[in-house]
Amino acid sequence: MSRDLSRLLRPRSIAVLGSGWAKNVVEQCRKMGFDGPVWPVHPTRDEIGGAPCFRSLADLPAPPDATFIGVNRHATLDVVRELAAMGAGGATCFASGWEEAGEAGLQAGLVASAGDMPILGPNCYGVINYLDGALLWPDQHGGRRVERGVALLSQSSNIVINLTMQARALPVAYVACLGNAAQVGLAELAGALLSDERVTALGMYVEGIDDAPAFAALAEAARAAGKGIVCVKSGKTELSRTAAASHTASLAGGGAASSAFLRACGVAEVNTLTELVETLKIFHVHGPQIGTRLCSLSCSGGEAGLVADLAAPYGIDFPPPSDAQRHRLGEILGPIVAIANPLDYHTFIWGDGPRTTDVFATMLAGYDAGIFIIDPPRPDRCDPSSFEPALQAIVAAGQATGKPAFPVSSLPENFDEALAEGMMAKGVVPLMGLETALGAIRAAQTPAGAPGWRPWTARAEAGEARLLPEGEAKAKLAAAGVAVPKGVSALTLAALEPLVGNIAAPFALKGMGFAHKTEAGAVRLGLSSLTGQAEMPGATGYLAEEMVTGAVGEVLLGLRRDPVYGMTLTLGMGGVTAELLADTVTLVAPVTEAEVEAALRRLRLWPLLDGYRGRRKADVGAIVQAAVRLQGLMAAEPAIREIEINPLMVREEGAVAVDAVIWEETP
Incomplete structure (x- = not known):
C-alpha cells in the first residue's frame, strides 16, 4: 500500500502530545524557525515549551498535518485512533515497549487504530525537515536549515543523530527514523523522501529490508530521477541459522546476500558512516554515478605512491595519460617531472594559478574524474593563503572540463568545514581522509541495476525439510539438463556389489544420508571393486559412480x-x-x-x-x-x-x- 506521507513530512501544522519529550519538540521547532502553528495537547498543563496547551485533540482549531505522540504505548493507541478519525495527516509514535518488549498484539492494534493515516514507529524518534524547519524530533541534532540537500533514513535513532553532527559540509534536507516500522516501511518512507524535488540523494542505515521487490523498485525510480542511494547495512557478521547444513548456507549467509541484493538494485553500499557521508556529497553534486577512469595529482611523490597503494584494495587503478596529455604536461612542467598517473607535479608551479589550472585541466580532461591530494594548513596556527591558487585551480579544472574534481585531504581534519562548504557551493566536492575518499569514490561508481529487475518473492519456510538421497537428487539435476556421473545405488553394500559391473572403474563409493560426506568419512575413491569394503556407520544407503577424469x-x-x-x-x-x-x-x-x-x-x-x-x-x-x-x-x-x-x-x-x-x- 502506498500512503500519502506529504502532510507528515512537510507539515503546515504540528500537534505535540506528552510533557518532557514534547517540550523538546516545541523548542526545536521554534529554534529551527518553523512558520506554522505548533499545538501542545495536555489535559492539565497550561503551556509546554512556551506554547499554550489545548486540553484535548478535539479542542484543536484544525486537524494537524503531523503529530508527535510522546505518551505511553497503551495511550498511544487511543490517540492514533482519534487522530485518524479527525483527518490528521500522520503521526510519529515515540513510545517503546511493543513487540520488541514482548507485547504481542499491541503493535497490530496500533496499525488497526491508524487505518489509512500514516504512522512512523512505534519506538521511533521521528522526522526532521530542514527544508521547511518542521521537526517531530524530541532531542538535540546538529543540522540547520537548507534549501536543498540529501535525506538520511535510519533504523537506528542514535546513529542518525550522530550523522547530523557531521562537520563535512554535507547539506541534509531530511532526517527520518523508522523505529519498529509497524505500518510505514523502509521503501515507502524512502520513496516519500525522494519525491521531494529538493532532495538530491538518500543515505540509509539499514538493519533489515522488509520488502525486497519494493526496495528494488524504489532504487530504480531513484536512478531514473537522477538521485543516488547509498547504504550502510548492519548485521553482516551474523551466520545464517542453517549454516551447519551446507557450504552454501555458510558462504551466502551474513552480508553476502544483502550485498548482492544492493548491488543488483544499483544501490551503493559502504561499510562506515564516514564513507556514507562522503558518498552522499558526491551524489549531491554529481548525481548517482561517476565514471571509473580516475587520475590522481599531488605535489609529492610520497602522496602519489600512497594513493596508488591505498587504492588497490578498492579495485581502483589509474590508467596512464595519453600521448597528447604527456606532451602538453611535459611542456608545462618541464623535463624533470615524470608524467604518469598518479602524477607528482612537484612544486615548480606552486603559487602560479594559471599554470596550475593548465596542468589540472589537461590531466582531468582525459579521465572521468580526478583526485587532487591537498591538505591546507590549519588556519589557527598557520597561514593557508599559499594553498589558495591550487584550490582555485581545482575548481577551475572541474568547471573547464565538466568532470568531477575531488580535493582530497590525507587526514579528515585537514579540511575544515567552512572551507569545504565554500568548495561545495562552487560544485566541487572535497573529500576528507584519503582512505574514506577512495571508499566513497568506489561506492559512487556503483552501476545502475538492470531495468525492471526484481528479486523473486520471498516466502516463509513451511514445515520441515528432508535431505534427498543423492541418487534422487542427481536424477533431478539430470532432468534439468545438468550432467551427472553414471552410477548405481542400493540400500546395502551387498546389494550394490552385483550392480557395479554396470559402471566403469575406477569408481567412487558414497554413503547416503550425510550433508557433508567427506567430513563423515562417507566417501571412498578410486575403487575397482567392492571386495573388502566395510559398511559406513550411519549410512542410509550407498551410491557407486564412475569417477570424473580430465577436470580442469x-x-x-x-x-x-x-x-x-x-x-x-x-x-x-x-x-x-x-x-x-x-x-x-x-x-x-x-x-x-x-x-x-x-x-x-x-x-x-x-x-x-x-x-x-x-x-x-x-x-x-x-x-x-x-x-x-x-x-x-x-x-x-x-x-x-x-x-x-x-x-x-x-x-x-x-x-x-x-x-x-x-x-x-x-x-
Whole structure:
C-alpha cells in the first residue's frame, strides 16, 4: 500500500502530545524557525515549551498535518485512533515497549487504530525537515536549515543523530527514523523522501529490508530521477541459522546476500558512516554515478605512491595519460617531472594559478574524474593563503572540463568545514581522509541495476525439510539438463556389489544420508571393486559412480531460498576447502548467463579457470549453463529449499556435478 506521507513530512501544522519529550519538540521547532502553528495537547498543563496547551485533540482549531505522540504505548493507541478519525495527516509514535518488549498484539492494534493515516514507529524518534524547519524530533541534532540537500533514513535513532553532527559540509534536507516500522516501511518512507524535488540523494542505515521487490523498485525510480542511494547495512557478521547444513548456507549467509541484493538494485553500499557521508556529497553534486577512469595529482611523490597503494584494495587503478596529455604536461612542467598517473607535479608551479589550472585541466580532461591530494594548513596556527591558487585551480579544472574534481585531504581534519562548504557551493566536492575518499569514490561508481529487475518473492519456510538421497537428487539435476556421473545405488553394500559391473572403474563409493560426506568419512575413491569394503556407520544407503577424469577445476554452485531476497546463487571454487578458501560471489535471482559469467570473473582464483600460466582453460560456458538451469529447477519446484553442487568438475569441454545436495520441504 502506498500512503500519502506529504502532510507528515512537510507539515503546515504540528500537534505535540506528552510533557518532557514534547517540550523538546516545541523548542526545536521554534529554534529551527518553523512558520506554522505548533499545538501542545495536555489535559492539565497550561503551556509546554512556551506554547499554550489545548486540553484535548478535539479542542484543536484544525486537524494537524503531523503529530508527535510522546505518551505511553497503551495511550498511544487511543490517540492514533482519534487522530485518524479527525483527518490528521500522520503521526510519529515515540513510545517503546511493543513487540520488541514482548507485547504481542499491541503493535497490530496500533496499525488497526491508524487505518489509512500514516504512522512512523512505534519506538521511533521521528522526522526532521530542514527544508521547511518542521521537526517531530524530541532531542538535540546538529543540522540547520537548507534549501536543498540529501535525506538520511535510519533504523537506528542514535546513529542518525550522530550523522547530523557531521562537520563535512554535507547539506541534509531530511532526517527520518523508522523505529519498529509497524505500518510505514523502509521503501515507502524512502520513496516519500525522494519525491521531494529538493532532495538530491538518500543515505540509509539499514538493519533489515522488509520488502525486497519494493526496495528494488524504489532504487530504480531513484536512478531514473537522477538521485543516488547509498547504504550502510548492519548485521553482516551474523551466520545464517542453517549454516551447519551446507557450504552454501555458510558462504551466502551474513552480508553476502544483502550485498548482492544492493548491488543488483544499483544501490551503493559502504561499510562506515564516514564513507556514507562522503558518498552522499558526491551524489549531491554529481548525481548517482561517476565514471571509473580516475587520475590522481599531488605535489609529492610520497602522496602519489600512497594513493596508488591505498587504492588497490578498492579495485581502483589509474590508467596512464595519453600521448597528447604527456606532451602538453611535459611542456608545462618541464623535463624533470615524470608524467604518469598518479602524477607528482612537484612544486615548480606552486603559487602560479594559471599554470596550475593548465596542468589540472589537461590531466582531468582525459579521465572521468580526478583526485587532487591537498591538505591546507590549519588556519589557527598557520597561514593557508599559499594553498589558495591550487584550490582555485581545482575548481577551475572541474568547471573547464565538466568532470568531477575531488580535493582530497590525507587526514579528515585537514579540511575544515567552512572551507569545504565554500568548495561545495562552487560544485566541487572535497573529500576528507584519503582512505574514506577512495571508499566513497568506489561506492559512487556503483552501476545502475538492470531495468525492471526484481528479486523473486520471498516466502516463509513451511514445515520441515528432508535431505534427498543423492541418487534422487542427481536424477533431478539430470532432468534439468545438468550432467551427472553414471552410477548405481542400493540400500546395502551387498546389494550394490552385483550392480557395479554396470559402471566403469575406477569408481567412487558414497554413503547416503550425510550433508557433508567427506567430513563423515562417507566417501571412498578410486575403487575397482567392492571386495573388502566395510559398511559406513550411519549410512542410509550407498551410491557407486564412475569417477570424473580430465577436470580442469572444481567449482561450487549453491542455490538457496532466502527469507528476504527470494533466492541466492553462490558461485565459488569448490571441493572440501570451499569454506576455507571462501572465494565466492553471491547473486540474487533472477540472474542471466552474462551476470553469472561476470560473477565468475570476480573470483580471486578465476585465473585458474582461465588458463593461468599455461593451464588448460575450463569450459566456463558449461558452468554458466549449469547455474542457470539450476535456477530454472528452483523456479519449477517450489518445494526445493536448497541445491548445492560441490564440486562441479569442469573439463575443457563440459562439466559434471560430482556431488549434489538437495533439501526439499516435506509434504
